Amino acid sequence: MAYEKELDAAKKAASLAARLCQKVQKALLQSDVQSKSDKSPVTVADYGSQAVVSLLLQRELSSEPFSLVAEEDSADLRKDGSQDILERITKLVNDTLANEDPLKPIDSALSTEDLLRAIDCGTSEGGPNGRHWVLDPIDGTKGFLRGDQYAVALGLLEEGKVVLGVLACPNLPLASIAGDNNKDSSSSSSSEEKGCLFYATIGSGTYMQPLDSKTDPVKVHVSSVENPEDASFFESFEGAHSLHDLSSSIANKLGVKAPPVRIDSQAKYGALSRGDGAIYLRFPHKGYREKIWDHVAGAIVVTEAGGIVTDAGGKALDFSKGKYLDLDTGIIVANEKLMPLLLKAVRDSIAEQEKEASSL
Numbered sequence: 072m073a074y075e076k077e078l079d080a081a082k083k084a085a086s087l088a089a090r091l092c093q094k095v096q097k098a099l100l101q102s103d104v105q106s107k108s109d110k111s112p113v114t115v116a117d118y119g120s121q122a123v124v125s126l127l128l129q130r131e132l133s134s135e136p137f138s139l140v141a142e143e144d145s146a147d148l149r150k151d152g153s154q155d156i157l158e159r160i161t162k163l164v165n166d167t168l169a170n171e172d173p174l175k176p177i178d179s180a181l182s183t184e185d186l187l188r189a190i191d192c193g194t195s196e197g198g199p200n201g202r203h204w205v206l207d208p209i210d211g212t213k214g215f216l217r218g219d220q221y222a223v224a225l226g227l228l229e230e231g232k233v234v235l236g237v238l239a240c241p242n243l244p245l246a247s248i249a250g251d252n253n254k255d256s257s258s259s260s261s262s263e264e265k266g267c268l269f270y271a272t273i274g275s276g277t278y279m280q281p282l283d284s285k286t287d288p289v290k291v292h293v294s295s296v297e298n299p300e301d302a303s304f305f306e307s308f309e310g311a312h313s314l315h316d317l318s319s320s321i322a323n324k325l326g327v328k329a330p331p332v333r334i335d336s337q338a339k340y341g342a343l344s345r346g347d348g349a350i351y352l353r354f355p356h357k358g359y360r361e362k363i364w365d366h367v368a369g370a371i372v373v374t375e376a377g378g379i380v381t382d383a384g385g386k387a388l389d390f391s392k393g394k395y396l397d398l399d400t401g402i403i404v405a406n407e408k409l410m411p412l413l414l415k416a417v418r419d420s421i422a423e424q425e426k427e428a429s430s431l
C-alpha cells in the first residue's frame with residue numbers, strides 16, 4: 072500500500088498527541104470553577120500536541136525532508152513571563168514521550184529550547200510543490216474547554232493534493248451519534264465507549280479504530296441516504312463559527328426533517344465518514360478565512376469513505392495555495408446522490424439571503 076510508512080507514523084503521532092490532550096482535558100474538568108475560566112490548559116495542550124506530532128514524525132520518518140504547516144508557533148512562548156508555562160509544556164511532552172513505549176529506553180529529556188524548536192518546525196507555508204504535513208494540534212478549542220468534542224487533525228499534501236489524513240477524536244463515541252441533536256457530553260452515559268481514530272490514504276478507503284486499543288480497524292462509508300427528508304445534517308456547535316440561520320434555510324429547502332446535530336471540530340468529518348449524518352454545512356461569518364489545517368485531514372477521511380467535499384459553489388477544495396483556502400462562501404459535504412440537490416438548495420438560499428440584505 073502507498074504511504075504505509077507515513078500512515079503508521081501519522082497514526083502514532085496523532086494518537087500520542089491525543090493522549091496528551093486527554094490528560095490535560097481531564098485535569099481541566101476536575102479543576103474548580105475559578106481555574107475553568109483560565110484559558111491556559113488549552114494553550115498547554117495545543118503547544119504540547121504540536122510538539123509531540125512534530126517530534127514523532129521527524130523521528131519515524133528521519134530519512135525524508137520534513138515540512139510541517141501547523142496552527143501554532145512559539146512566538147508567545149518566547150515572550151517574557153512565559154517561562155512557567157513553557158516549563159509546564161516541556162514536562163508534559165517529556166512525560167508523554169516517556170510513557171509512549173515503556174519497553175523502549177527513552178532518549179534524554181527535551182529542554183525548553185528543544186520544545187520551542189519542535190513547535191517551530193510547523194512554520195512551513197505549504198504550497199503546490201513537494202510534501203507537506205498539515206496539522207491542527209487541537210481542532211475545536213472551544214469544545215475542548217467545554218469538555219466536548221475536539222480532534223487532533225493531521226494530513227499529508229503531495230504536490231498540492233491530500234494523500235493521507237488522520238483524525239484522532241478522543242471524545243467521539245465509538246457507536247453512532249446519529250440523532251444526538253444538541254446532546255452535551257455530560258448527558259451521554261458514562262459506559263459509552265469513546266475515542267475514535269479515523270484514517271485514510273488516497274485510493275485505499277477510510278478506516279476507523281478505537282483510539283486506545285489494538286482492536287482491528289473497520290472500513291467505513293458515508294451515509295447512503297438518497298431522500299433528503301431522511302437526511303440529517305451536522306454543523307458547528309458555535310454559532311460564531313458558522314451561520315446557523317443559513318443552514319436552517321438550506322435544510323428547509325431540502326425538506327430535511329431532523330434538527331441539526333451540532334458538534335465541535337473535525338469530529339464532524341469523522342462522524343460523517345461512518346454515516347452518522349448525511350450532510351455537513353459550514354458557512355463562516357463574512358471575512359473569516361478558512362485555514363488548510365481545519366480541513367485537510369477531514370476532507371480525505373470523508374472523500375475516501377465515498378463523500379464529496381466542495382465549497383458553496385460546488386468547487387473542490389484547493390489545498391495547494393498555502394495556509395489559506397480560497398473559497399466561495401462556505402464548505403459543504405454530502406454523498407454523490409444528495410450533492411446536486413444540496414448545491415441547488417445552497418445556491419437558492421444564498422441568493423434569497425442576498426436579496427433580503429439588499430432590500431434592507
Ligand SMILES: Nc1ncnc2c1ncn2[C@@H]1O[C@H](COP(=O)(O)O)[C@@H](O)[C@H]1OP(=O)(O)O
Binds near residue numbers: 334337
Ligand atoms: N470565527 C470563526 N469562524 C469559523 N471558524 C473559526 C472561527 N474561530 C475559530 N475557528 C476555527 O473553527 C474550527 C472549529 O470550528 P467548529 O468546531 O465550529 O467546526 C477550529 O478550527 C477553530 O479554530 P481552533 O482550531 O483554534 O479551534
Ligand SMILES: [Mg+2]
Binds near residue numbers: 211365
Ligand atoms: Mg482548527
Ligand SMILES: [Mg+2]
Binds near residue numbers: 207
Ligand atoms: Mg486548533
Ligand SMILES: [Mg+2]
Binds near residue numbers: 142212
Ligand atoms: Mg486556534
